[in-house]
Amino acid sequence: MATRTALLALALLAAPLTPLAAQTDTATARLRTRVDSVFARFNGTDRPGCAVGVSRNGTVLLKRGYGMADLESGRPITPQTIFESGSVAKQFVAATVVLLSQEGKLSLDDRLRRHLPELPAWADSITLRQMLGHTSGLRDQWTLFDIQGRPLGVVAHRLGDVLDLATRQRRLNFTPGTQWLYSNMGYILSGLVIQRASGESLAVASRRLLFEPLGLTHTDWRTDFRTVVPGRAQAYDPAPGGTFVLDMPFSQVYGSGGMLTTIGDWLQWNETLTADRVGRPGTAALLAATATLPDGRSTGYGLGLTTTDVGGGLVEIGHGGSTAGYRTHLARYPAEQLSVAVLCNRSDANTAPLARATARAVLGRAAPPPP
Numbered sequence: 001m002a003t004r005t006a007l008l009a010l011a012l013l014a015a016p017l018t019p020l021a022a023q024t025d026t027a028t029a030r031l032r033t034r035v036d037s038v039f040a041r042f043n044g045t046d047r048p049g050c051a052v053g054v055s056r057n058g059t060v061l062l063k064r065g066y067g068m069a070d071l072e073s074g075r076p077i078t079p080q081t082i083f084e085s086g087s088v089a090k091q092f093v094a095a096t097v098v099l100l101s102q103e104g105k106l107s108l109d110d111r112l113r114r115h116l117p118e119l120p121a122w123a124d125s126i127t128l129r130q131m132l133g134h135t136s137g138l139r140d141q142w143t144l145f146d147i148q149g150r151p152l153g154v155v156a157h158r159l160g161d162v163l164d165l166a167t168r169q170r171r172l173n174f175t176p177g178t179q180w181l182y183s184n185m186g187y188i189l190s191g192l193v194i195q196r197a198s199g200e201s202l203a204v205a206s207r208r209l210l211f212e213p214l215g216l217t218h219t220d221w222r223t224d225f226r227t228v229v230p231g232r233a234q235a236y237d238p239a240p241g242g243t244f245v246l247d248m249p250f251s252q253v254y255g256s257g258g259m260l261t262t263i264g265d266w267l268q269w270n271e272t273l274t275a276d277r278v279g280r281p282g283t284a285a286l287l288a289a290t291a292t293l294p295d296g297r298s299t300g301y302g303l304g305l306t307t308t309d310v311g312g313g314l315v316e317i318g319h320g321g322s323t324a325g326y327r328t329h330l331a332r333y334p335a336e337q338l339s340v341a342v343l344c345n346r347s348d349a350n351t352a353p354l355a356r357a358t359a360r361a362v363l364g365r366a367a368p369p370p371p
Helices: 002-014 019-038 087-101 121-123 126-133 141-147 159-167 184-198 202-211 264-272 282-290 349-364
Strands: 050-056 058-064 069-070 236-239 245-247 259-263 306-311 314-323 325-335 338-344
Touching: 019 050, 019 058, 019 349, 050 264, 050 325, 050 349, 058 264, 069 245, 087 126, 087 184, 087 202, 087 259, 087 282, 087 314, 087 325, 126 184, 141 159, 141 184, 159 184, 236 264, 264 282, 264 338, 314 349, 325 349
Parallel strands: none
Antiparallel strands: 050 058, 050 338, 236 245, 306 314, 314 325, 325 338
């Protein structure tokens, strides 16, 4: 009996694939070929590149790496390579604020000065919701640091430096709620509000509320740029002659960006949003809901997420990111139950078109004509 069982097992292993399995393998190969063509220029052992991940209906269809994570050591990019997020991190800050509001530790409609009383009187006119939606009128810290002669890459800024900038501002760019203007400062101050309201830093609070319960095991914050991060891709800028130079984010500031992550964790995050498994029911919709200005125009921006009609019948909920030489994009296409994550370590990678071309490759749709 044991011999017959062993022979049967061997026969099953040697049997040809069933038609369904063969069709699945063929479809996967075709998808890989289409996506490879999107990222063809990033593939090679002499250049930095990108990682891309695709999931649909809760199933990961593809995770691929192109190019090199580290040109000095010759380490290639793989689906497990860690990159820095840029502004895609903003949705995680917004989600942390929302979950703290569900714990009763703050409200989205709290005035900023309630949590940061050292700010000038204008902070009484700004709500946390407006900061997260970029309708606060706050100026951007990076522009202000440039004006000071203390730009990124020259000075290793700290969170306290951003708060100090804010305390010195005499006025806002506009009356809160009346206009939309992207401001990284709003997200740094939101991280400080999280700390004051919860007694936990943004890093600790987001780990407790998001990363750990949702299984984002390869995600954390770059709280200290000197920390050694095994498996991290180095970031690069193109240089003359087809070469590259390092361009790493030497900063202690995080919240407006500064997340360390992988394409797998980002796909997992998007699936939890699609399934509405973040916080209380309706949290995902709250994060994506765009604001309306007094003149009736939509900002197209929710709480750390944009909603964009990208043409060809595709509506995208997502965000892009840029920090030093890192370029990123994370997108959901709800009607198609599709998610795409793109993480690159070269500053000339235009990740939004790459993500959208990947989505169309999966769906078999042609790109819309250029505007």
